[in-house]
Amino acid sequence: MRYFIGNWKMFGIPSSHKILYKINAFFKRDKNNKKKYKIIIAPPFTLLHDFSKRFKSSKISISSQNCYHKDFYGAHTGNISPFMIKKLGINYTLIGHSENRASGENNKLIGEKISLALKNKLSVILCIGENKIEKRNKKTFSVLKKQLSQSITSKKYLKKIIIAYEPLWSIGSGRVPSKNELEKIIVNIKKYLNKKFRLKRKNIRILYGGSVDKQSVLNFKAINELDGFLIGGASKSSKNFIDIIKNFYK
Numbered sequence: 001m002r003y004f005i006g007n008w009k010m011f012g013i014p015s016s017h018k019i020l021y022k023i024n025a026f027f028k029r030d031k032n033n034k035k036k037y038k039i040i041i042a043p044p045f046t047l048l049h050d051f052s053k054r055f056k057s058s059k060i061s062i063s064s065q066n067c068y069h070k071d072f073y074g075a076h077t078g079n080i081s082p083f084m085i086k087k088l089g090i091n092y093t094l095i096g097h098s099e100n101r102a103s104g105e106n107n108k109l110i111g112e113k114i115s116l117a118l119k120n121k122l123s124v125i126l127c128i129g130e131n132k133i134e135k136r137n138k139k140t141f142s143v144l145k146k147q148l149s150q151s152i153t154s155k156k157y158l159k160k161i162i163i164a165y166e167p168l169w170s171i172g173s174g175r176v177p178s179k180n181e182l183e184k185i186i187v188n189i190k191k192y193l194n195k196k197f198r199l200k201r202k203n204i205r206i207l208y209g210g211s212v213d214k215q216s217v218l219n220f221k222a223i224n225e226l227d228g229f230l231i232g233g234a235s236k237s238s239k240n241f242i243d244i245i246k247n248f249y250k
Helices: 015-028 045-054 083-086 097-104 105-117 132-136 140-151 179-197 216-220 238-249
Strands: 001-008 037-042 060-064 093-094 123-128 161-165 205-209 227-231
Touching: 001 161, 001 205, 001 238, 015 037, 015 045, 015 060, 037 093, 045 060, 083 105, 093 105, 097 205, 105 123, 105 140, 123 140, 132 140, 140 179, 161 179, 179 205, 179 216, 216 238, 227 238
Parallel strands: 001 037, 001 227, 037 060, 060 093, 093 123, 123 161, 161 205, 205 227
Antiparallel strands: none
């Protein structure tokens, strides 16, 4: 199973459901969709309730873009707990996106979010990645190991987590890793998690995110260990999102 996950970030109004209808129509008629890939879209919180109802019976799953590190209810103005998200009929949440990390989220807090999300039966899409300086200093894997080890504390957690490798230097820049570079990183992550948790590599799901479009996706088709993509800007257009899927399978 491969995943094509769209992160809309701060984009979308109620009428934006038309984008998802077009994607869903394509998915239903696409001969490659038989157990080969899954589509998940993460709109802003303002659209979760509406989209959850609209696409309940469709092949598209809806995800939140984040959740708070406290559960149920509380005096946390502007924040939304995993419990509240689940009650909307949502089954996925992004956690640890680079933009949230840049706003002050550390690995400990991200680990707390993961624990509460899983407690509420939300599957987690965990974002990890290194910045430009860390890459230049050849610290990519040590950074990734630290992010993983400090936020995933149990084997049972890993079974419900999809890991999205998003190098910060690539996001929105148009620059992407080479095929060999990305393949090496993914294999090393799977080996590390396999050794730490004794979980079979085929059961560890890793996506790539960062300047993913219909051209860059062609570079990564041959990476067998790659389980899909976390797509930013291109997911806001049904045509661009569909073109990514078409190019991957052509």
